[in-house]
Amino acid sequence: xxxxxxxxxxxxxxxxxxxxxxxxxxxxxxxxxxxxxxxxxxxxxxxxxxxxxxxxxxxxxxxxxxxxxxxxxxxxxxxxxxxxxxxxxxxxxxxxxxxxxxxxxxxxxxxxxxxxxxxxxxxxxxxxxxxxxxxxxxxxxxxxxxxxxxxxxxxxxxxxxxxxxxxxxxxxxxxxxxxxxxxxxxxxxxxxxxxxxxxxxxxxxxxxxxxxxxxxxxxxxxxxxxxxxxxxxxxxxxxxxxxxxxxxxxxxxxxxxxxxxxxxxxxxxxxxxxxxxxxxxxxxxxxxxxxxxxxxxxxxxxxxxxxxxxxxxxxxxxxxxxxxxxxxxxxxxxxxxxxxxxxxxxxxxxxxxxxxxxxxxxxxxxxxxxxxxxxxxxxxxxxxxxxxxxxxxxxxxxxxxxxxxxxxxxxxxxxxxxxxxxxxxxxxxxxxxxxxxxxxxxxxxxxxxxxxxxxxxxxxxxxxxxxxxxxxxxxxxxxxxxxxxxxxxxxxxxxxxxxxxxxxxxxxxxxxxxxxxxxxxxxxx
Ligand code: FAD
Ligand code: SIN
Numbered sequence: 001x002x003x004x005x006x007x008x009x010x011x012x013x014x015x016x017x018x019x020x021x022x023x024x025x026x027x028x029x030x031x032x033x034x035x036x037x038x039x040x041x042x043x044x045x046x047x048x049x050x051x052x053x054x055x056x057x058x059x060x061x062x063x064x065x066x067x068x069x070x071x072x073x074x075x076x077x078x079x080x081x082x083x084x085x086x087x088x089x090x091x092x093x094x095x096x097x098x099x100x101x102x103x104x105x106x107x108x109x110x111x112x113x114x115x116x117x118x119x120x121x122x123x124x125x126x127x128x129x130x131x132x133x134x135x136x137x138x139x140x141x142x143x144x145x146x147x148x149x150x151x152x153x154x155x156x157x158x159x160x161x162x163x164x165x166x167x168x169x170x171x172x173x174x175x176x177x178x179x180x181x182x183x184x185x186x187x188x189x190x191x192x193x194x195x196x197x198x199x200x201x202x203x204x205x206x207x208x209x210x211x212x213x214x215x216x217x218x219x220x221x222x223x224x225x226x227x228x229x230x231x232x233x234x235x236x237x238x239x240x241x242x243x244x245x246x247x248x249x250x251x252x253x254x255x256x257x258x259x260x261x262x263x264x265x266x267x268x269x270x271x272x273x274x275x276x277x278x279x280x281x282x283x284x285x286x287x288x289x290x291x292x293x294x295x296x297x298x299x300x301x302x303x304x305x306x307x308x309x310x311x312x313x314x315x316x317x318x319x320x321x322x323x324x325x326x327x328x329x330x331x332x333x334x335x336x337x338x339x340x341x342x343x344x345x346x347x348x349x350x351x352x353x354x355x356x357x358x359x360x361x362x363x364x365x366x367x368x369x370x371x372x373x374x375x376x377x378x379x380x381x382x383x384x385x386x387x388x389x390x391x392x393x394x395x396x397x398x399x400x401x402x403x404x405x406x407x408x409x410x411x412x413x414x415x416x417x418x419x420x421x422x423x424x425x426x427x428x429x430x431x432x433x434x435x436x437x438x439x440x441x442x443x444x445x446x447x448x449x450x451x452x453x454x455x456x457x458x459x460x461x462x463x464x465x466x467x468x469x470x471x472x473x474x475x476x477x478x479x480x481x482x483x484x485x486x487x488x489x490x491x492x493x494x495x496x497x498x499x500x501x502x503x504x505x506x507x508x509x510x511x512x513x514x515x516x517x518x519x520x521x522x523x524x525x
Pocket of ligand 2: 047048049050243244245246372373374375376
């Protein structure tokens with residue numbers, strides 16, 4: 001018999017989106033925020049470059065809107081972008097009032113430039129620790145709300161859906177499964193970078209929310225659009241640590257292994273071209289020079305400026321024996337962000353009643369086919385807030401049927417899988433995704449990925465594990481397969497999705513692809 005708990009609002013994930021939602025919900029009812037690791041372990045915590053917001057004297061909301069639309073390469077949901085850029089300033093000012101210390105020049109906020117922004121509009125904190133500052137402030141604010149309870153090292157395993165309504169989730173705490181019943185549930189589980197062998201994402205980013213939602217019949221959208229960050233540290237045996245785009249914003253140059261600058265050969269904006277263009281240009285240069293990497297060179301910039309502006313990057317690189325002030329740093333692209341995810345409207349609503357999603361797990365369409373740099377912390381703030389209000393409206397507006405909580409739910413089977421087996425399948429999945437469904441794809445490579453991933457999927461998908469690594473493997477395999485299927489179905493190149501066998505935007509490219517589960521598997525529609 002597993003334990004049962006009850007709450008008004010269940011939030012899964014404690015990054016920027018989940019915490020921002022919790023702050024709104026804490027004044028409306030009982031809230032439980034569950035998170036599968038330490039409360040701070042999230043992409044949010046590691047975000048470096050900053051948060052984009054039209055607050056500087058030289059900027060306008062309309063220009064931020066245009067830059068976002070342009071980066072999205074024709075596939076943004078304009079309504080969602082309008083919401084992001086127009087509500088963003090309020091969310092940031094509020095954060096500053098709660099104690100966020102963004103860097104300043106004199107008494108004024110300091111704004112920097114990143115790729116594809118036509119204005120300096122990126123706020124940053126402690127140089128390159130913007131995410132940590134935002135996470136700190138949100139955690140502090142949440143801890144003042146007595147209605148909000150936090151449960152760390154508590155992993156959501158599956159959603160509980162009864163009579164077409166989401167009424168909570170199965171949670172795993174230690175070896176125990178807890179049935180958590182809630183009137184509304186918000187998925188804020190972040191991205192899925194770990195499905196690629198080279199990624200900037202922390203270990204928790206295994207696509208759990210997308211996979212859980214998919215299993216319950218929720219529609220996923222735009223899954224083929226994965227953003228690869230151009231500049232992650234490249235050295236054998238060393239993690240793909242991010243070297244922020246803000247470095248290029250401050251003047252760092254990309255050079256090939258012969259020391260030649262190359263970005264102007266690919267795009268008039270050079271180092272500040274959109275991210276997908278820079279990533280593909282780097283790959284092309286690596287192929288031309290038969291090399292595993294290129295270099296990011298900032299040695300022409302002032303040493304003290306670099307140490308002060310990028311203290312975390314400076315000290316982390318130094319730990320790996322690279323001094324950014326003295327030598328060009330080997331870099332190559334790495335999986336960084338997923339534009340697709342759980343389809344929601346601009347209030348976080350999914351196609352299942354009672355289920356909402358916000359942040360990287362969600363797809364409002366705000367990023368289109370390619371996210372504008374530093375728009376996702378803002379997305380977490382704006383859409384975390386909005387999903388909370390969507391949930392409040394749902395709970396307060398519906399005659400909530402508490403008897404649903406008494407409907408018996410299936411007890412999960414407790415099945416085990418050997419660690420060595422899990423690790424083998426996990427590594428095969430990650431390598432396959434990187435090699436066959438990565439920065440540059442084609443029908444043939446994606447076909448190979450489909451075959452390999454399907455064989456893992458068939459081994460894990462019908463099983464209800466109670467081991468976190470096995471659960472993650474199941475989720476990663478599901479998301480990997482859905483990305484591959486969407487990438488196969490999109491027979492054109494748009495934004496971050498680039499196929500060598502369909503290099504252009506061919507007729508029909510404007511159509512978004514959705515995926516849903518069917519009796520026999522899934523359907524792309
Ligand atoms: P996250 O912050 O990733 O939080 C997800 C949460 O869900 C975590 O707490 C996780 O533990 C939890 N979780 C996951 N699965 C489960 C489960 N099954 N059960 C319970 N809990 C679960 N964006 C910018 O705008 N500016 C930047 O400068 C920037 N820099 C970045 C640098 C790096 C290295 C990375 C990786 C990303 C960066 N991004 C940046 C992207 C941005 O950080 C993320 O898109 C954003 O923080 C996502 O927020 P989130 O709340 O949706 O998810
Ligand atoms: C970076 O600092 O380069 C990351 C910014 C982002 O992902 O938006």
